[in-house]
Amino acid sequence: MDRPRIPVDLILKNLAQEHKTAKTRIKKAVDVLTNNLETSISTTAYEVVYTEDRVKLKHYKPEHIECKTPLLIIYALINRETMLDLQPNRSVVETLLKKGMDIFMIDWGYPSRKDQYLTIGDHVNGYINNIVEFICKKYNLPKINLMGICMGGTFCVIYSALHPEKIKNLVLTVTPTNFDTDKGLLNIWMKNTDADQLGESYGNMPGDLMNLGFLLLNPARLMIDKYVGFFKNMDNKQFVENFVRMEKWIFDSPDVPAATFKQFINDCYKKNLLIQNKLEIDGTMVDLKKITMPVLNFYGKYDHLVPPESCELITHKVGSTDTRDVCFNTGHIGIYVSSKCQKEFAPQIAGWLKEREDNIL
């Protein structure tokens, strides 16, 4: 007799097997979850060398300096800079240190209600400029290297255009500069957001509310499938540790000062002023042509938050003749944490900066 086309026996067998596996997995998972898990993030040693209000400057010293000019990394005001140092062997900071880079990184801290009036200008011409001057003075250098992440990259673009004399090389990573695109839900939603009203009612833009917005960008994957994946692997200690580290980072979201949020939404997302050289910061127009230093621009092909269309125009708009675009086949976060990008991203930055260093030690 032919085998029936609906293999009921096989289906039942598979279900029974699944049930058995799940039972064993849960038993093992209890052991994993109740024992000591190493889930700390940002474990690379650093020293806080400068503080101003809530802002701190972290200094990561390499064992051997291979690049004389220090690199200042500026993270976004959304989420925290700990993403660059999630775990050993998956840390942009660690890789850059191994390549002999002297790194400074801004920790924006947690803005409180009293910070609600801080504008983009206060961040760029205030905190960032003070920190750049602090580093220049410390090393007795006229210029330093600058690297920006996402919104931090936008701040770096503004800073480099306003203070080009202080920046030697500019590295941009997943940096939105052109907001005239409907690619990516964030672009669509932000154009419809009444930032003024939100700012008025919340004081600052709550991090939790923004995180909810990010989850809503792909609810099937981020709210269901991710945790199904966790359930399937929760008996794997290493998987659980990595998963918890990522969760720790994702749901550690400081609020964004209301005035900055309003300015970013209105002037950038809605009016797209930056790329048109029409953005005014503290009374001065941001002219991208003044960015004459070398520019290295990274972005992700599958970035759903800052799509390539938002990133790739900047190298054509700056005054510099030494520009390079690098597009990775990954998303917004994958560029920093995926195993594949780990091997390429930070080493490329270090290599590119060293190539442009007058004095390689």
Added chain:
Amino acid sequence: MTQPSNAGKESELSTFSWLELATGFWEEISRILNETQPALNDDAPLSPDANSFNGKFRTYKTWETGIKNLTSLIQMMTRQENQKAASDSMVTFFELLSQVTGDSSENLLEFQKQLLNSISKIGEHTKAYNFDDIDQHIFESSRKLYDSEFKKYLYVPKLGLSRFHLERIAVLIDKFNIHYSDLSELIYLFFVPLEKTSRIMHAKIDSMIKHKDFVENPGAFYNEWIKMLEGHYMKLLQSGEYTEVLKNTIDSLAEYRKSKDEVICQILKDIPIPTNKDMDDVYKELYMVKKQVKELARQLEQINNRP
């Protein structure tokens, strides 16, 4: 001059008979209360711990006064010489009442019709990655009903000493209702992909059973379900409808929070606790002062650095 119709006369007669009956009823109530509560009579001794009001409980006295006023009013209306005027006023009043309730009933009926339409759509055939048939009219209708029938009562002019506070509370109730409606719509929309995916998967399973072509691995079903769900969400989240509903929800949330803060600020005003508004003023001044000091420090440094 038009003569009143027979039906009108009958209505008048029955109204006045009812009014006489009502007078009797309230007089009887008043009499029973007086008899069954001897302690409440004017000549009864004063109760030492009672909330006294010339020997009577305040509540009872208020009741009694109210009943007396009502019976007097009814008696006055039923007098021969006042019957015509009372009848005319009542006709006007009933006309007004019928107009108001008529409008409301019409709107309620319309809303009910929409609701029935929506319910009848449950279980209809659904197409994958197609959101043209999203039925949001029910929310639109309920919003219209709220705007036309309920909202206006919240904004009836408030009078007297508590006017200021009552106005703010009315705004808070209104903003909460609007936000609640927007949020319900957003949640409804958010569940549409889940519902759609489940229905399509169900149809797929039916088809597989029919064609005796089944997937052996149950995990493959989940993978297909999550992929389809993701596709449905992508389609929905990019749609203009969703963007608009999301915007409305966020806007109404912001307005609700603002109105809630205003009410809380009013409450806190009488307590020695600074409100957010007070602190925001202080923070703003602090921000301006810090900015000025930094600028002055910078200028001073420039002067000092001059050769």
